[in-house]
Amino acid sequence: MPVQHNIDHERELWDTYAQSVKDKVSDSEPVFCWTQYAGHGPGPELLGAPGTALEIGCGTGRALAHLAQRGVKTTGVDLSPVMVEQTTRRWGPAGARFVCAEVIQHLRDSPETYDAIYSIFGAVWFTDPEKLLPLLAQRLNPGGVLAFSHPPAIPGAYGAQGMYKGGFAGRAMYTYRYSYLPSGWEERLLDAGFAEAEARVLGAPTPGHIGTLIVRAVVA
Numbered sequence: 415m416p417v418q419h420n421i422d423h424e425r426e427l428w429d430t431y432a433q434s435v436k437d438k439v440s441d442s443e444p445v446f447c448w449t450q451y452a453g454h455g456p457g458p459e460l461l462g463a464p465g466t467a468l469e470i471g472c473g474t475g476r477a478l479a480h481l482a483q484r485g486v487k488t489t490g491v492d493l494s495p496v497m498v499e500q501t502t503r504r505w506g507p508a509g510a511r512f513v514c515a516e517v518i519q520h521l522r523d524s525p526e527t528y529d530a531i532y533s534i535f536g537a538v539w540f541t542d543p544e545k546l547l548p549l550l551a552q553r554l555n556p557g558g559v560l561a562f563s564h565p566p567a568i569p570g571a572y573g574a575q576g577m578y579k580g581g582f583a584g585r586a587m588y589t590y591r592y593s594y595l596p597s598g599w600e601e602r603l604l605d606a607g608f609a610e611a612e613a614r615v616l617g618a619p620t621p622g623h624i625g626t627l628i629v630r631a632v633v634a
Contacts, residue, residue, distance in 0.1 A: 417542065417574045417590050421516050424540075425493050427579050427587045432497035435474060439500045444480035444508070448534055448563040449626040454619045458484075460561045460630055464529035468553070470517045471536025475501035475510060482509040489513060489528075491520050491537070517541055521549040529555050533562040539591050542574070543599075547606035554633045560608070566615045566627040567593035599629050609634040 449455040458477075461467065464486055469478050472490030474497075482488045482505070490512045492498050498514040506512070513520065517537045531550050533539070538546065539562075550560050572594050579587045594602070596613035603611035611631040618625050 419542075419590065421493070423587075424589050425495070427589055428492070428494035429496040430580070430587065432494045432500060436500060439474045439497075439504050442474065442476055442504075444476050444483055444505075446477045446480040448561075448628055449616065449618075450535070450565075450624070451619050451626075455616050455626065455628070460559070460628075461530040461532060462559050464559070466528045466555075467530040467532065468526075468528045469536065470531065470533050470538065470550075471540065472501065472512065473497065473534075473536060475505045475512065477532075477534055478510040478512075479505040479508045489526070491515050491517055493517070518545055518549065521546075521553055524553075527553050527555050528558060530559045530561070532560070533564075535564050536562070538562040539564040540589055541592070543592055543594075543602050543606075547602055547608075551607035551633050556634065558633050559630065560603075560632075561628075561630045563626050563628045564591075565593075566625055567595060572598065596627065596629075599627075603629070603631040608632060 446458045458481060466487045467481055469490045472478055472492050475490055478488045478490045488510045492514060493516055495514045498512045502512045531554060574590045575593055577589050577591050596615060599613040600611040608631040613629040615625045616628050
């Protein structure tokens, strides 16, 4: 049975998250890192040398600000109005633009195209790839790059996975994440219209700790 996302419910969840990182947004500096470990793994070079970039599920906005400081015309989309208000206030003066929207609807409604689209533990992890990936391919300029990262799938647990937030007591707050093996992501990207796709799991800096799935795909 297909997952039915409740956008209002999920917006409330991400508003709660935005409130929890309010100080982190206001006091942070621009940084671009694909992994959950500071200083570990590749940087923005995975995007090539884009003139324009879109981050989906942009969260604290620090990666967008990093690109904006390098002269990239940047746009971030996030479901949480609380987060967008915070990031616009913090990073808008640096040249980053933020839009409050549900990512599927935004991609369907907006005519804008980009040299690069990316997601760092963001919307790619939380959006049905069968709906999302073809739209991303359509919004990339020729030769454009899609790159994203999030934790790798737990062995044997693939597809949509329910995810409670804020613990297991109190009012239920939950969303869904989508997990596949690297080969599963590559297959889905090629089916969605990408000409090339490469997915891998980068090991953690400490042996035995959780690695990071890193995916890069290119349109013709």
